[in-house]
Structures are given as C-alpha cells and as structure tokens.
Amino acid sequence: MAIYLDSALVSEAEIANKIGWVRGITTNPTLLSKSDLPPEIALKKLTALTSGPVFYQVMAHELADMLSEARKAREIIGEQTILKIPATSVGFQAVARLSSEIDCSVTAIYSAAQAVIASEAGANMAIAYVNRATRLLGDGIALVRDMASVLKNSKTEILAASIKSPQEAAAAIQAGANHLTLPLAMLQAMTIHEFSEITVEEFTQNGIGLN
Numbered sequence: 001m002a003i004y005l006d007s008a009l010v011s012e013a014e015i016a017n018k019i020g021w022v023r024g025i026t027t028n029p030t031l032l033s034k035s036d037l038p039p040e041i042a043l044k045k046l047t048a049l050t051s052g053p054v055f056y057q058v059m060a061h062e063l064a065d066m067l068s069e070a071r072k073a074r075e076i077i078g079e080q081t082i083l084k085i086p087a088t089s090v091g092f093q094a095v096a097r098l099s100s101e102i103d104c105s106v107t108a109i110y111s112a113a114q115a116v117i118a119s120e121a122g123a124n125m126a127i128a129y130v131n132r133a134t135r136l137l138g139d140g141i142a143l144v145r146d147m148a149s150v151l152k153n154s155k156t157e158i159l160a161a162s163i164k165s166p167q168e169a170a171a172a173i174q175a176g177a178n179h180l181t182l183p184l185a186m187l188q189a190m191t192i193h194e195f196s197e198i199t200v201e202e203f204t205q206n207g208i209g210l211n
C-alpha cells in the first residue's frame with residue numbers, strides 16, 4: 001500500500017516530505033490552479049520534494065493533444081511521472097497508446113465497468129472517486145468493493161481518492177483499495193485518536209523512561 005499527498009502546493013509537499021511515510025503526490029488541474037506557480041514550475045518543485053511518483057492529470061480532450069500533453073508532463077516530471085487520464089472513451093484510447101511508454105492511471109472512475117476497461121487499456125491504477133461517488137451515486141465504498149471484485153485477477157491497482165474523513169479512508173482500504181491519496185489535513189487526521197492522546201498522557205504522568 002502507498003499513501004499519497006493530494007495537493008499541488010509546494011508548502012504542503014514540504015510538510016508531507018518531512019512526515020516520512022507519504023510516498024508521492026497526486027495533482028489535478030484544480031489543485032494546480034491553487035498554486036501561485038506556473039504548472040511547469042510547481043510540478044518540478046513537487047518532484048524534487050518526493051522520491052516517489054508525481055501524478056499529472058491530462059487536461060486535453062482530443063487524442064493527439066492528450067498524447068502530446070502526456071509526453072510534455074513526462075519531460076517535466078521525468079521517471080517519477082504517473083499520468084492521470086480521465087475515464088472517457090478518448091481517455092481510454094490515450095491510455096492504450098501511452099501505457100507502454102509512461103505509467104498511466106485512469107482517474108474519475110465511477111463504475112466497475114470503467115475499471116475493467118482501465119485494466120484492459122494497460123493502466124497501472126484505477127482511481128476511485130469515493131466521496132464524490134457517495135454524493136452522486138449513493139455509496140462510494142460499494143464502488144471500491146465492486147472495482148476490487150472485477151480487478152482481482154488484474155495487475156491494475158485501486159487508488160482511492162476524493163476521501164473526506166479518516167473513517168472513509170479506512171473503509172476504502174477495507175473494501176479493497178490498494179492505495180490512498182489524501183489532502184494534507186486528512187493525512188494528519190489519520191494519525192490522531194483522542195484515546196491515544198489520553199493514554200500517552202497517562203504514561204507521562206505515571207511512568208519513567210530513559211530520560
């Protein structure tokens with residue numbers, strides 16, 4: 001399993017880098033628009049802040065434009081590139097053409113059927129939009145479960161995205177997601193439980209150690 005930072009802010013990537021267990025960074029056009037840096041510069045800085053993958057979401061809609069945008073992203077990010085290609089019929093064609101030269105994920109997946117095609121097209125990852133699916137379809141965790149079922153004999157792994165609480169993150173893994181991507185606040189929230197704090201305080205009050 002890998003847990004990624006879902007952000008394009010260099011300041012957040014610096015914090016995630018220090019955390020030590022965050023394995024890479026996922027971006028999308030909306031996240032890149034929140035940076036005050038041009039996308040090329042932001043992507044270069046993010047890449048320098050992680051030894052793991054940096055996901056870039058292709059924005060073009062026409063096949064030829066998608067291929068050239070994808071290759072441009074690969075030039076900027078280098079070997080750490082994982083493309084995020086939207087789950088559209090043209091997007092799947094782009095994955096089929098690119099997956100032998102650049103690692104591809106398929107993003108904005110809302111059905112098990114799309115996960116099957118992502119796998120057939122050669123994507124390494126299928127990205128489930130968990131909370132959006134709950135809001136739009138009723139049950140984003142069921143979506144992850146269905147995707148895990150159809151991908152059980154596939155090399156395509158499930159990255160759970162659009163996660164809005166630690167409970168939803170854990171439920172997505174329980175339902176079969178292989179990886180998570182989370183905003184910085186959620187990464188931090190995943191580490192905290194009030195009873196852990198209380199328990200540590202009890203040891204501090206009652207115990208002794210090396211110092």
Ligand code: E4P
Nearest residue numbers: 006026027028132161162181
């Ligand atoms: C992940 O790769 C996506 O960019 C992200 O999680 C989308 O989530 P949202 O529903 O918060 O936009």
